[in-house]
Amino acid sequence: MGESAAAAAGSGAGSAAGSAAASGAASGAEPTEPVMSESTAKVEAHDPAFPAKFLEFMRTGWAEDSLAVKPSPGTPRYAERRAALSAQFPGETLIIPTGREKARANDTDYPFRAGSDFAYLTGDLDPDSVLVFHPVGDGHDPVLYTKPRNSRETDDFFRSRDGELWVGRRATLTEKSASLGVETTVITDLERVLADCAPRRTRVLRGFDPEVDAAVRPWTEKDEKDQKARDGRTRDQELAIAISELKLVKDPWEIEQLQDAIDATVRGFEDVARMLPADRGVRERLIEGVFGLRARYEGNDVGYSSIVGAGRHATTLHWIRNDGVTVPGELLLMDMGVENQNLYTADVTRTVPVSGVFSSLQRDVYDIVYRSQQAGIDFIKPGVKFEDIHLTCMRVLAEGLFDLGVLPVSVDEAMDKESTIYRRWTLHSFGHMLGIDVHDCSNARKENYRDGVVGENYVLTVEPGLYFQAEDELVPAELRGIGVRIEDDVLVTATGTRVMSDGLPRSSAQVEEWMAAQRAAGPRLPGA
Structure with a gap:
C-alpha cells in the first residue's frame, strides 16, 4: 500500500437496547433509563432493573472455568523489547496505552485493534489497557494495567456492556500475566499511579487514550514546551521515536x-x-x-x-x-x-x-x-x-x-x-x-x-x-x-x-x- 453487539433476545439477534428492554419485560419489571458511562460516553443499555429473585438466581450455579494458560510464543521477544526501551529512559516513568473502542455509530463500535506500539511491547490485544514502566534503580518494572475478568461475585458478568455473557470471557489477571509474561493489575489503579508520577520525569505515548492524555497533561505541559524549544522534539515525541526505531530491525520471530x-x-x-x-x-x-x-x-x-x-x-x-x-x-x-x-x-x-x-x-x-x-x-x-x-x-x-x-x-x-x-x-x-x-x-x-x-x-x-x-x-x-x-x-x-x-x-x-x-x-x- 502506498504512503489507513449482538444481543440475545427474541430471535437471538438485535440491538443491545432492544435485548435489554426485552429482558426487563420478561422479568416483569420496567427497564431503567439508559445510563451514560463517564468513561465511554456510551449508553449502557444492557442493564434493566431486575427483581431481586432473578439477581440471586443469576449469582449461583456457575462452574469454575479456569484456563490452562501457556506463554505466548512471542513472550520472550516482548520482554526483550521492553528491556531495550527501558535502557533508553532510566529513572523515568513511561506510559503506553493501547487505546479504547471507537464508536462507529450510536452504540455500535468498530472492531477493536490494539495500538501497534503497545502490542509490540506486550502482545496484549485487548482494549482499555495501559503499560507503565515504573523506574526502579537503573531499570524499570513494567506493569500492565488492564480490565480483569468480570467476577461472578458481582453482577457485572451479565449486566455490564463488557460482561462476558454479552461479549465473551476476559482473561483473569493471573491468566493474562502467565500468557504475556508481564505483571498485571487492575486498570482502576491507574488513576492513583498517574497522580503519583514525578513531574518532568514522565513520558506518555499520546493520541491513544484521551483519559491518559488528559491526566498527564497538567504536569508536563510546560516541560514539553521547554523541551521543544531546545531541540524541536517534546519528551513524549522522543518516546514515540524510540519505540518506532526499535522496530526497524526485525527479529527472527x-x-x-x-x-x-x-x-x-x-x-x-x-x-x-x-x-x-x-x-x-x-x-x-x-x-x-x-x-x-x-x-x-x-x-x-x-x-x-x-x-x-x-x-x-x-x-x-x-x-x-x-x-x-x-x-x-x-x-x-x-x-x-x-x-x-x-x-x-x-x-x-x-x-x-x-x-x-x-x-x-x-x-x-x-x-x-x-x-x-x-x-x-x-x-x-x-x-x-x-x-x-x-x-x-x-x-x-x-x-x-x-x-x-x-x-x-x-x-x-x-x-x-x-x-x-x-x-x-x-x-x-x-x-x-x-x-x-x-x-x-x-x-x-x-x-x-x-x-x-x-x-x-x-x-x-x-x-x-x-x-x-x-x-x-x-x-x-x-x-x-x-x-x-x-x-x-x-x-x-x-x-x-x-x-x-x-x-x-x-x-x-x-x-x-x-x-x-x-x-x-x-x-x-x-x-x-
Whole structure:
C-alpha cells in the first residue's frame, strides 16, 4: 500500500437496547433509563432493573472455568523489547496505552485493534489497557494495567456492556500475566499511579487514550514546551521515536510472523483469481470480499483497507471505495494484505488483465513497472541509502516514459531535483518499512529511515507504479485510464534480498500463466 453487539433476545439477534428492554419485560419489571458511562460516553443499555429473585438466581450455579494458560510464543521477544526501551529512559516513568473502542455509530463500535506500539511491547490485544514502566534503580518494572475478568461475585458478568455473557470471557489477571509474561493489575489503579508520577520525569505515548492524555497533561505541559524549544522534539515525541526505531530491525520471530501474513495473502490473491471471470464484469467489492474472507479465516483481518481498482480506478493510488466493476480487456489493480493473529501485516499489489492476457500496450506499461521494481530489488543490500533505492526505481520509470513518448524532456532533465516532472505519472515513493504496521516505523527520525541506509533484517515494500489519468491530455489517448503497480515484500539479507511474496508471479508472462492456472483450478473456500 502506498504512503489507513449482538444481543440475545427474541430471535437471538438485535440491538443491545432492544435485548435489554426485552429482558426487563420478561422479568416483569420496567427497564431503567439508559445510563451514560463517564468513561465511554456510551449508553449502557444492557442493564434493566431486575427483581431481586432473578439477581440471586443469576449469582449461583456457575462452574469454575479456569484456563490452562501457556506463554505466548512471542513472550520472550516482548520482554526483550521492553528491556531495550527501558535502557533508553532510566529513572523515568513511561506510559503506553493501547487505546479504547471507537464508536462507529450510536452504540455500535468498530472492531477493536490494539495500538501497534503497545502490542509490540506486550502482545496484549485487548482494549482499555495501559503499560507503565515504573523506574526502579537503573531499570524499570513494567506493569500492565488492564480490565480483569468480570467476577461472578458481582453482577457485572451479565449486566455490564463488557460482561462476558454479552461479549465473551476476559482473561483473569493471573491468566493474562502467565500468557504475556508481564505483571498485571487492575486498570482502576491507574488513576492513583498517574497522580503519583514525578513531574518532568514522565513520558506518555499520546493520541491513544484521551483519559491518559488528559491526566498527564497538567504536569508536563510546560516541560514539553521547554523541551521543544531546545531541540524541536517534546519528551513524549522522543518516546514515540524510540519505540518506532526499535522496530526497524526485525527479529527472527517477527520475520516468521510477516511470512505467515504474506503466505495467507498469496492464498487470498489466488482465491480472487480463481473466481474472477474473463468474459464478464464483477463488482470490485466482490473481489474485496473474497480476499477479506481469507483474511478473517487465516488472520485477524485485512491489514489496511483493500484497494481494488478496475480500469481507470487503478490510476487512483488509494482507491478504497471499490464501487466499480471489472471490464474484460481492462486491467485490475489489487493492493491487499492479510494481518495475522499477532497483527503483523503483508502489503502486496498485483495488476492483472481481466481477460487473462495483456494487450500490447498494457504489456508495455506493465513491463516498465516490472523492470523498475526488479532494479530496486537488485539494488537493495545493507548500507545502501533509501533515497538511492528510490532513484534507481524512478530512473527506470522515467526511461520507460521517455520510450512511450510521454516525457516532454530528456530522462536526465526529468530526473533533475529541480524538475522531477516524471512524477506526474508516479506520485509515490518506491516503498516503505513493513511490520506490525503497514507503514511501519513511521515515527523514526529521518536520518535513521528515509534519509538513512538500509540494514540487515529490515523488511521493505518495493512498489513502483505508473498511472495515466483518464483526463490527462498530455499522454496519448490510448494510455489514458491505465494504472499499474507491482508491490512485493522484501527481507534485507546480509548480501541482498529475499522476496517474501514470491509465491505470486511478477513478470507479465508469469501473470498470464498464473491467471490461467488459477482459473483452471476453479473457485475455492478457505479451509475447504
